[in-house]
Amino acid sequence: MSTANLSRAETAERSRSIEVLRYRVELDLLGAVDPGRDTFSTTTTVEFSSRSPDTWLDFIGAGVESVTVDGTAVDVQYDGARIALTGLRESTVVTVVAQGDYSRSGEGLHRFVDPSDGQTYLYTQYEPADARRVFPCFEQPDLKAPFTFVVTAPRGWEVISNQHVDRRDTVSDGQIVTFAATLPLSTYITAVVAGPYHRVEFSWQRGNLTVPLSVLCRASLARYLDADTIFDITQQGLDFFADAFDYPYPWGKYDQVFVPEYNLGAMENPGCVTFTEAYVFRGSATDAQYEGRANTILHEMAHMWFGDLVTMVWWDDLWLKESFADYMGSLASAEATRWTQAWVAFANRRKAWAYLQDQLPTTHPIVADIVDLEAAKLNFDGITYAKGASVLKQLASYVGRDAFFEGARRYFRAHAFGNTTLADLLTELSGTSGRDLTSWADAWLQTSGVSTLALERNDGGGATLSQTDPRPHRLAIGMYDFDEAGDLVCTERTEIDITTSRTPVDLSDAPLVLPNDADLTYAKVRLDTRSLTTVENSLDRVRDPLARGLIWSSLWNATRDSELEAARYLAMAQRFSPTESNPALLTSVLSNAPFAIEHYLPESARADARSRWLEHTWNEMFVSDSGAQLTWARAVAAVAATDGGRAADIRSILDGSAPPPSGLSLDPDLRWAFWLALAATGHADDTDLHAEWQRDDTGSGRTAYLRAMSARPEVAVKAEAWASIFQDHSLSNDHLDATISGFLAGARRDLVAPFAADYFAAVRPTWRDRSIEMARRVVTGLFPREKTLGAADAWLAANADAPGALRRLIVEQRDHLARDLRAQEFNSRFAPSDES
Structure with missing residues (x-):
């Protein structure tokens, strides 16, 4: 195993032998504005006690210049990932002077130059273990300590960290900013942000506690920053959590910084939360986007x-x-903000992520077996997030809300600034609820896989609820019938506990019966034959948005599992999407439909399905109300990348010779979505795309230009993109993604299929030579989507000794392809015959 890939066993041993007392980290970022300067000076002084004469500090950088132990210079023993420390006393002070690398991958200290104004922006991103790319440290979450950061930066820059500024000194060529010492932190949640960021300030007060608030973004995005809206959500969240947790906000201030080329949605650095600047909307945004941003703000706050x-x-x-x-x-979204239907998006979209992940051969328990950092990096997945959240929602119902939150409060008081395991949480929740949660934890946290619930109506009345992969569930069954207005409403709901594979239930003779009504448990649901017929004819008459969300989820899961014909799903999507009023559900349906066309329909049926979906979305873009119009326009752009039937009309809108639909704002991002569609279908050339780039010479514009250029359906273009992906290591994370997505854009699979053999030859060297973040994008993004199961199996057989994380990615991509092929075979049985 590479020394960069820390294992659980060795970090546990290190934790037993040392205790970290404090860090002082000094970063010299004055040279960041020089494009020819690839490194920065980083100096760490760490005080710790040791019960062993030997240990190591973690650091991945350009080099280590000196190591001083208790005031004495020692020989540097550095292998590119670890700095060996020997001859340690019980109490030790170590100072390391080193050179770190500015990052273009979003890992460590990322540097971005804004093409709009030439300004340089820096930010850090560490989770799970990239603080060591910025300063030498003990890189593991259980070695917490206070940190004092001292940053030298150009004059006039904003410099932000986890704590408030304690002192700011002016020097001849810049400023030295010293921050107050933090409370004990793990390395991965420390943070430094620096650059000419635009700042807006506010504050939140609760009793005697006043928390300074600020929102920051690049100066060129300042006119788009809706800081007031963000502050509203922030204050609503702080109010909610103050009541729920009964533990004062502990981190002093609350800065929220929107940063460029970010690998995540956001990161919870205490006092300095960082977000993708995709949340700074350059043009119109849908209600679903605003809801998603609010959810992310509150997620990070929690x-x-x-x-x-x-x-x-x-x-x-x-x-x-x-x-x-x-x-x-x-x-918090549902109870503290205007997004009162937040659980609808959760049931339909977040849980879809969990169901997908939980059906892969690499699925794992919520409490996972993470042997090393590479495994940890891949575990930020639908199980850890959405399945875990679903199970916690059930747990809150199981133990009762009051007991659940009182258990959380005791957990915070008992373990503040410390580290815990599952047992510590269960102890507190068992204490407040009076329930032994051992069997619950065994059933839900220590197992993997998702159950499928199906209702079987009996001829003589009554029904049986079956479940695969039996687990204990507390769930509701809703019975829906038509009221006088013709709407489908819940006329009766019964809650039951089930533990076995078959459970008798008493039901009314309702036209629609919905297992897991109100979304109380985590399970896929199959509709019975009568309910499916009712839905197929009257889904738009279901007035409860959560019920509709569960129905849409059931239909999609059945389509993915090849139990419902893709054509039937598409017919329902086309019939009922125009009347879907919930923004999250509409966005989900309009995303799933083209995916079903490209992945689940047999190839012979795709062209006709694309054409029909294009016409459907095109027409709705012109007639939908303003709240949904942008969603429909984006749906047009997505399908138009595979069908050129409206290329001339789209070009007319872009060049101004025809007006856009009334009320539709043709902002830069939407324009690029349309240009990508034209490029992918061969209706835009490099001259067109270069002109649009000149119109939008921004960071987002350059990324979109690169994507569109790589999308053109030409052999030479695809070869150039392929070479760039594997050979040009100067590509940033966003530009690598853009090249990959452009390479794959459109319906011309014949142009990308020839690269399959090259892919399997290149993935292992790519994993070896690039950071895990960049390598993961290549491995998952370029996996061949044609009939390459045999090639994947051959690679897995020949590379049994490959890193486990890499093998996991290949296994998962192979499984996605196998699902596609099974669905295509299933749906070919229902495709129209060519025979007369």
Whole structure:
């Protein structure tokens, strides 16, 4: 195993032998504005006690210049990932002077130059273990300590970290910013942000506690920053969590920074939360986007307690923070903000992610077996987030809401600024609820897989509820009938506990019966034959948005599992999407439909399905109300990348010779979506795309231009994109993604299929030579989508000794392809015959 890939066993041993007392980290970022300067000076002084004469500090950088132990210079013993320390006394002070690398991958200290104004922006991103790319440290979550950061930066820059500025000194060529010492933190949630960021300030007050608030973004995005809306959500969340957790916000200030080329949605650095600047909307945004941003803001805020105040010992218990934050984000959205239907999006979209992940051969329990950092990096998945959150939602019902939150409060008080495991949480929840949660934890946290619930109506009345992969569920069964207005409403709901594979239930003779009504448990649902017929004719008459969300979820899961014909799903999507009023559900349906066309229909049926879906979305773009019009326009762009039937009309809108639909704002992002569609179908050339780039010479514009250029359906274009992906290591994370997505854009699979053999030859060297973040994008993004199961199997057989994380990615991509092929075979039985 590479020394960069820390194992659970060795970090546990290190934790037993040392205790970290404090860090002082000094970063010199004055040279960041020089494009020819690839490194920065980083100096760490760490005080710790040791019960062993030997240990090591973690650091991945350009080099280590000196190591001083208790004031004495020692020989540098550095292998590119670890700095060996020997001859240690019980109490030790170590100072390391090193050179770190500016990052273009979003890992460590990322540097971005804004093409709009030439300004340089920096930010850090560490989870799970990239603080060591910025300063030497003990890189594991259970070695917490206070940090003092000292940053030298150009004059006039904003410099932000986890704590407030304690001192700011002016020097001849810049400023030295010294921050107050933090409370004890894990390395991965420390943060530094620096650059000419635009700042807006506010504050939140609760009793005697006043928390300064700020929102920051790049200066060129300042006119798009809706800081007031973000502050509203922030204050609503802080009010909610103050009541729910009864533990004062502990981190002093609350900065929220929107940063470029971010690998995540957001990161919960205490006092300095970072977000993708995709949440700074350059043009119109849908209600679903605003809801998603609010949920993310509240998710990260929940981490101030779950994850930052109390942190898992090791990444096995990553769920202790992510599942809770995912659950709390939706709960706070629904109860503290205007997004009162947040559980609809959770049931339909977040859980779809969990169901997908939980059916892969690489699925794992919520409490996972994470042996090393590479495994940890891949565990930020639908199990850890959405399945865990679903299970916590059920647990809150199982033990009672009051007991659940009182258990959380005791957990914070007992373990503040410390580290925990599953057992610590269960102890507190058992104490408040009076329930022994051992069997519950065994059934839900220590197992993997998703149950499928299906209702079988009996001829003589009554029914049987069956479940695969039996687990204990507390769930509701809703019976829906037509009221006088012709709407489908719940006329009766019964809650039951089930534990076995078959459970008798008493039901009314309702035209629609919905197992897991109100979404109380985590399970896929199959509609019985009569209910499916009712839905197929009257889904738009179901007035409860959560019920509709569960129905849409059931239909999609059945389509993915090849139990419902893709054509039937598409027919329902086309019939009922125009009347779907919930923004999250509409967005989901309009995303699933083209996916079903490209992945689940046999190839012979796709062209006709694309054409029909294009006409459907095109017409709705012109007639839908303003709240949904942008969603429909994006749906047009998505399908138009595979069907050129409206290319001339789209070009006319873009060049101004025809007006866009009334009320539709043709903002830069939407224009690029249309240009990508034209490029992918061969209706835009490099001259067209270069002109649009000149019109939008911004960071987002350059990324979109690169994507569109790689999308053109030409052999030479695809070869150039392929070479760039594997050979040009100067591509940033966003530009690598853009090249990959452009390479794959459109319906011309014949142009990308010839690269399959090259892919399997290149993935292992790619994993070896690039960071895990960049390698993962290549491995997952370029996996051949044609009939390459045999090639994948051959690679797996020949590479049994490959890193486990890489093998996991290949296994998962192979499984996605196998599902596609099974669905295509299934749906070919229902395709229209060519015979007369």
